[in-house]
Amino acid sequence: MSTSPEEPQEPAQDPGDQAAEQNAETETPLTAEEILDAEQTEEARAADHEGAGATGSAGTEFAQLAEDRLEDLRRLQAEFVNYKNRTDRERAALRDHVISDVLGSVVPVFDDIDAARAAGDLEEGPFAAIAAKLEDLLGKQGLERIGRIGEAFDPNVHEAVLQQPADGVDADHISMVLRSGFRVGTRVVRPAQVAVAP
Structure with missing residues (x-):
């Protein structure tokens, strides 16, 4: 008697699975908006809760790392602001220096x-x-003259050449301007040569 190899039989399909396959073929796929707007099920909420409890210590480490990085970022930002302010001051000082040199000539x-x-x-x-x-x-x-008759004598901006009295001029005040002085901003380009009332 000859035996023929048995053909593999497919397992019987559950009627519920067949219905799901038919519905999947007829239903339209969900859009991203529909997925994001869908309410979370109780089962998903419970899973999130369990996951959060399991990763509690890791979450603390991540929070500490994020805080450290934020502090580093704040320090770098403060250093950059200080650098920018210092550079602006140096640029302004250099500009004033160059202008006073040019005007001084x-x-x-x-x-x-x-x-x-x-x-x-x-x-x-x-x-x-x-x-x-x-x-x-x-x-x-910014070029301005220094030294006018009647001004109080200031050794920082005036160069006293001689003492000479003048009518209506108080003591230690300029009685005559022999050569005008000039300044640019706060920098004296050339002091004024003056006579001072005794």
């Missing part, structure tokens, strides 16, 4: 203008207009 021109004005050569005409424009332009750049 023009000071002898002012001496010539003052001499011409004292001689009456700059009362009118094109050169008088040019001199006025030059003084106005450099004044806008």
